[in-house]
C-alpha cells in the first residue's frame with residue numbers, strides 16, 4: 001500500500017502542496033486531476049523521490065521513502081516515473097530504448113520487448129529509430145519503456161497527451177488492463193475526463209494546494225463538492241435557487257450538469273437560447289436565465305433568441 005501522509009512542499013517559500021494525505025492499494029489506478037499549475041506533476045515527483053519534502057512522509061508498504069537527499073541517483077527502483085517530456089534516446093531503435101534497462105543475458109528479453117510493444121500497439125516499429133517516430137508514437141514507446149522492468153508503482157504524467165483519439169481509447173484499454181493483470185499501482189496526472197471517469201478506481205482533485213475531493217469516479221461525478229470539481233467533467237450550471245423558485249429568497253445555488261436539464265412545455269425556469277453547439281449525438285445549448293448562463297443538452301439545434309422552459313431532473 002502507498003501511504004502519503006500530510007506532505008507539504010514549495011519550490012520557494014510559497015507552498016505548492018499543503019497537508020496532502022491519501023492511500024492507494026496495489027493494482028489501483030488513481031487519477032490526479034486539477035487545473036494547470038495545481039501541483040499534479042509536483043506530487044508525482046515527490047512520491048518518486050525527485051523532490052525533497054521537509055514535512056510529511058511517503059511509505060510503500062512498511063518502507064519509508066527517503067527522497068533525493070538520501071540517494072546518489074534519485075528515484076525508487078520499484079517505481080517508474082514517466083514525465084511529460086518523456087526522455088528517449090533518439091538515435092537508437094525502439095527495441096533498444098525499451099530494452100535499455102533489461103539485461104542482454106535475460107533469455108526473455110526479446111519476448112518482453114515484444115509483449116510491451118503489443119500493449120502499446122507498436123509491434124511493427126521494433127527496428128525503427130526513435131527520431132523517425134511521430135510524437136504520439138514516441139509517447140507509446142516511452143510507456144513501454146517504463147513498463148520494461150516491471151515496476152510495482154507507475155507514475156504517469158499526461159501519458160496520452162500526444163496520442164490521437166483514434167488510438168487513445170484502444171491504448172488506454174490495453175494499458176490499464178495490463179496494469180491490473182500485473183497488480184501494478186498506477187498514479188496518473190491527467191486533464192482528460194475519460195482517463196479519470198472510465199478507468200480510475202479513485203479520483204483525486206487538487207485545488208489551491210489541497211485535496212479538494214477524493215473518491216470513486218461515481219462519487220466525485222455524482223456529488224461534486226464544488227463547481228470546480230464538476231467543471232473538470234463537463235460544463236456546469238450554478239443555478240441560483242431564486243431563479244428556479246420565484247418565492248425563494250435563498251442566495252444558495254444548485255450545481256446542475258447540462259444533461260440534467262430537459263426542455264418542457266411549461267415550467268418556472270424560462271430561458272432564452274443564445275447558441276447551439278453540435279456535439280455529435282446531441283446539441284449543447286447555451287442559454288440565458290435572468291443574466292445567468294445556462295447550458296443544457298438537447299437532441300436538436302434550437303433557434304437563437306427562442307424562449308424555452310426547462311426542468312431539472
Ligand SMILES: Nc1ncnc2c1ncn2[C@@H]1O[C@H](COP(=O)(O)OP(=O)(O)OP(=O)(O)O)[C@@H](O)[C@H]1O
Pocket residue numbers: 011012016034035036037038039040041042043189
Ligand atoms: N522547478 C520549479 N521551480 C519553481 N516552480 C515550479 C517548478 N516546477 C513547477 N513549479 C510551479 O509549481 C506549481 C505546480 O506545478 P506543477 O507542474 O506541479 O503543476 P501541474 O498541476 O502538473 O500543471 P500542468 O497541468 O500544467 O502540468 C506551478 O505554479 C509551477 O509554476
